[in-house]
Every structure is written in C-alpha cells, then in structure tokens.
Amino acid sequence: MSRLDDALREALRxxxxxxxxxxxxxxxxxxxRGKQSWWQLPRLRWATAAALACVLLAGGSLEYRRExxxxxxxxxxxxxxxxxRIAGSKxxxxxxxxxxxxxxx
Amino acid sequence: MKYALVLFFAIGPxxxxxxxxxxxxxxxxxxxxxxxxxSLDGAMLRLAGxxxxxxxxxxxxxxxxVNGLKGIYVKSFEFEKEGEYAPSDLEEIRRQLRAPGWSxxxxxxxxxxxxNTEIYMKLDDDHVGGLVILAAEPKELTVVNIVGNISLDDLxxxxxxxxxxxxxxxxxxxxx
Amino acid sequence: xxxxxxxxxGREPLPDFASLVRANQAMVFSIALxxxxxxxxxxxxxxxxxxxxxxSLGDMQxxxxxxxxxxxxxxxxxxxxxxxxxxxxxxxxxxxPEPVTPAAAGDPMLTERLRRLVASLPEKPRAVMILxxxxxxxxxEIAATLGMPLRTVxxxxxxxLVMLREKAGRAFTPAAGRQNLSTEMGEVE
Numbered sequence: 389m390s391r392l393d394d395a396l397r398e399a400l401r402x403x404x405x406x407x408x409x410x411x412x413x414x415x416x417x418x419x420x421r422g423k424q425s426w427w428q429l430p431r432l433r434w435a436t437a438a439a440l441a442c443v444l445l446a447g448g449s450l451e452y453r454r455e456x457x458x459x460x461x462x463x464x465x466x467x468x469x470x471x472x473r474i475a476g477s478k479x480x481x482x483x484x485x486x487x488x489x490x491x492x493x
Numbered sequence: 494m495k496y497a498l499v500l501f502f503a504i505g506p507x508x509x510x511x512x513x514x515x516x517x518x519x520x521x522x523x524x525x526x527x528x529x530x531x532s533l534d535g536a537m538l539r540l541a542g543x544x545x546x547x548x549x550x551x552x553x554x555x556x557x558x559v560n561g562l563k564g565i566y567v568k569s570f571e572f573e574k575e576g577e578y579a580p581s582d583l584e585e586i587r588r589q590l591r592a593p594g595w596s597x598x599x600x601x602x603x604x605x606x607x608x609n610t611e612i613y614m615k616l617d618d619d620h621v622g623g624l625v626i627l628a629a630e631p632k633e634l635t636v637v638n639i640v641g642n643i644s645l646d647d648l649x650x651x652x653x654x655x656x657x658x659x660x661x662x663x664x665x666x667x668x669x
Numbered sequence: 670x671x672x673x674x675x676x677x678x679g680r681e682p683l684p685d686f687a688s689l690v691r692a693n694q695a696m697v698f699s700i701a702l703x704x705x706x707x708x709x710x711x712x713x714x715x716x717x718x719x720x721x722x723x724x725s726l727g728d729m730q731x732x733x734x735x736x737x738x739x740x741x742x743x744x745x746x747x748x749x750x751x752x753x754x755x756x757x758x759x760x761x762x763x764x765x766p767e768p769v770t771p772a773a774a775g776d777p778m779l780t781e782r783l784r785r786l787v788a789s790l791p792e793k794p795r796a797v798m799i800l801x802x803x804x805x806x807x808x809x810e811i812a813a814t815l816g817m818p819l820r821t822v823x824x825x826x827x828x829x830l831v832m833l834r835e836k837a838g839r840a841f842t843p844a845a846g847r848q849n850l851s852t853e854m855g856e857v858e
Binding site for chain 2 (some may be wrong): 457460461462464465467468469470471472474475476478479480481482483485486489
C-alpha cells in the first residue's frame with residue numbers, strides 16, 4: 389500500500405458530528421412519527437376523518453409550502469453567492485491583468 | 494492552456510433593450526463537461542435576500558448588492574478540450590452590446606494565453622443599469638447577466654469572500 | 670425504542686432507528702461534508718438522508734443493508750447538492766506549501782492539503798475517491814454504489830491519483846506511486 393494511499397485514508401477519515409446531531413435527527417424523526425400516530429386514532433378516524441383531513445391537509449400544505457420555500461430560499465441564496473462570486477472573480481481577473489499591463493509585465 | 498469564456502450580461506432595467514443570449518449558447522451545454530446555470534429573477538433575488546444574514550459581514554454585503562438588482566443570470570461551460578465553442582458564438586452578444594446605452598468599459602485580450610475579458614456597462618442617467626462581462630478561455634465559457642444597479646467595487650470585493658479564495662490571486666478571506 | 674420490524678424470517682432483527690443513526694452518522698456526515706464544505710450544510714444534508722431512511726425503514730433487511738443504502742443515498746444526495754450549488758473550492762495552493770520532505774504518517778499539513786485537493790475534484794471523481802479511501806470499497810463496490818461502469822470508476826481513480834500525486838508534491842515518490850497504482854488498479858484503461 390503506497391504512502392499516498394495511507395495519506396488519503398488519513399485525510400478522508402470520517403468525522404462524527406456528535407451526540408447533538410443524533411439528538412436532532414431523532415427529534416425530527418419523532419416529529420414525523422407523532423403526526424402519523426395522531427392520525428391513526430381509531431375513534432377520530434371514523435367520526436371526524438373528513439374534517440380532520442381538511443384541517444391536516446391545510447396545515448400540512450402550509451407546513452409543506454413553508455419547508456419548500458425555505459429550501460428554495462436557501463438554494464437561491466447559494467446560487468446568488470455563486471453567481472456573484474463568479475462575477476467578482478472575473479472582474480478581479482480583468483483588473484489584475486490591466487494592472488500587470490500598466491506595470492509593464 | 495485553459496480557455497474560459499465568461500460572459501457577463503447586464504441588462505438595463507428601464508426601457509433599455511434586453512441583451513438576449515443567442516440560441517447557440519445553450520447548445521454548448523451538450524458539449525460541456527461541467528455547466529453552471531444560475532437564473533435568478535427579481536422574485537428569486539428577494540427570496541434569496543431573506544436568507545442572507547445581516548449579522549454576517551459577507552452576507553450583509555451581498556444583501557446590500559442584491560437590493561439594487563432585478564436579475565442575475567449566469568451560464569458557465571467547461572469543456573474537456575479546446576475548440577468546443579466558436580468566436581462567432583460571442584459575436585451575436587457583442588452586436589447587442591453595441592446598442593445605445595451600452596459602453597465597453599474594459600477589453601483585455603491575451604493572445605499568448607488565449608484569455609479575453611470584456612466588460613460592458615449600461616448607464617442610465619448617472620447610475621449603472623446593468624453589467625456584462627465576457628471572459629473567454631480556451632476550455633471554458635461563462636456568461637453572467639446582471640440586471641439593475643450594481644457597483645463594480647462592491648462586486649469586485651466579493652471575489653475572495655465566503656471562504657473562497659480569490660481565483661486569480663489565490664488569496665482567501667476566511668469567514669470568522 | 671422498539672427495534673424496527675424485520676420482515677425476513679431467520680435473520681438478525683434490524684437495529685432500531687436510533688442505533689442505525691449512531692452507527693452510521695459519521696459515514697453519512699463525512700460524505701456530506703466533502704460536498705457541502707461547511708458543517709451546518711453537511712449536517713442538514715446528513716439529517717435529510719437519515720429522515721429518508723426513517724421513511725424507508727420497512728424496506729431495510731439488516732444493519733448492513735441499511736448501511737449500504739445510507740452510503741448510496743448520502744453520495745447521490747451530496748452530488749445533487751453540489752451540482753445545485755455548483756461550488757467547488759479553488760485550492761489555494763499558496764496556503765498549503767509543498768512539503769519538501771517525505772510525509773510522515775499523520776502529517777496534518779499534508780492531510781489538509783489532500784482533503785482540499787479531493788474537495789476540488791468534480792463531483793463524480795470525488796465520490797469515487799471518498800468511497801475508496803473513506804469507505805474502503807473496492808472498485809466493483811464503488812461501481813455498484815454509484816451506478817457507474819467499472820472502467821469509469823478505475824479511470825476516475827487513476828486520474829485523481831495522478832493529479833493528487835502531482836499536486837501533493839514531493840511527499841510521494843512518483844516511482845513507488847506508479848507501481849502501487851498499477852497493483853491496485855489491475856489493468857487500467
């Protein structure tokens with residue numbers, strides 16, 4: 389096994405995100421489970437299924453839309469930063485070349 | 494030597510004629526090994542702005558820049574080999590930038606390295622209505638279209654921020 | 670927390686979701702980090718992967734199956750994330766001076782340099798390198814994980830190693846590297 393292989397294994401060693409991450413994932417998963425279990429209550433299922441469906445659908449849609457908007461917003465932010473980075477770097481490239489030309493390089 | 498063509502387009506926000514990318518530009522995606530395609534109109538810019546933090550100096554700077562903009566459009570193509578795009582692909586764009594209101598501010602041509610950079614600006618009265626940068630390298634073509642009022646100084650200062658090295662100088666401003 | 674139902678009789682019961690998270694979070698997070706480039710984005714990406722596992726728990730047959738599934742989903746979602754954000758850090762080589770002596774094991778400067786070089790690879794070759802050197806998969810397993818032809822995997826590995834050897838500097842002896850490369854790759858296209 390080459391030194392490069394060893395060095396790459398060292399460089400790409402996994403990093404554990406820690407117990408806080410675990411807790412966040414389990415909390416998020418439990419949140420998803422909680423909604424399902426509420427919906428499965430047998431009395432409510434038959435007696436108020438239609439009304440609850442409307443309420444949940446509206447609430448779920450709102451929540452879904454909010455999450456969608458958040459995702460879109462974060463993605464738009466990333467793309468914005470990327471676009472401005474490209475713009476800025478090309479401007480700097482031109483400026484750098486001009487400066488070098490003026491310096492007689 | 495890598496050829497990169499970066500085209501920045503800025504379109505005037507008022508009655509100015511839009512600069513349209515020629516149809517052939519999008520066809521280059523089929524030949525490219527890597528493609529960047531960013532298309533943010535006014536609504537998307539406002540949405541993105543809501544996720545920029547006022548407490549982060551870099552993000553606050555971006556937020557300030559975005560306030561004056563109506564759109565940002567970037568197309569960037571990287572190719573495996575030279576010759577995948579033709580100089581005529583840019584000529585249609587340049588023709589549009591000869592329209593009234595547009596001025597070519599900078600043109601840097603490097604015959605040795607094959608790297609050409611042109612910067613066009615649209616001036617509306619006393620402020621910038623848009624910005625176009627054309628940067629061509631042998632194996633890369635990028636088009637950026639910035640619509641609205643933008644400060645070149647602000648834009649230039651972003652190259653090298655967000656923990657990203659300034660591509661040309663290699664200097665990096667790391668976020669605290 | 671009760672163990673998830675394992676529909677296949679006679680096999681070890683599937684560990685519960687929390688156990689699966691703890692056992693695999695380092696792997697998933699680390700894959701995401703190679704693409705997201707900052708910790709919070711990587712954690713968010715990794716969390717999404719685990720929530721997807723949670724929704725698909727009934728399809729998992731064993732701990733190993735879940736780990737393979739997580740690895741595959743983590744890589745694909747990370748590649749998608751990177752393509753959407755189209756961010757690849759430029760390697761500031763001025764910040765990582767070329768080592769002049771052969772690298773000792775655990776050389777932090779070299780480690781960081783290599784990490785940044787791998788991070789600068791395009792998405793798919795980067796995935797191949799991560800699966801090879803983080804996950805210790807062989808090329809056939811990498812091909813299956815990525816849905817990529819074996820020859821493409823080998824090609825990505827070869828090119829990436831050549832680039833790394835060139836850019837990582839004199840820390841690695843070219844002759845030894847070539848010998849080990851051909852041993853590792855078998856017949857390389």
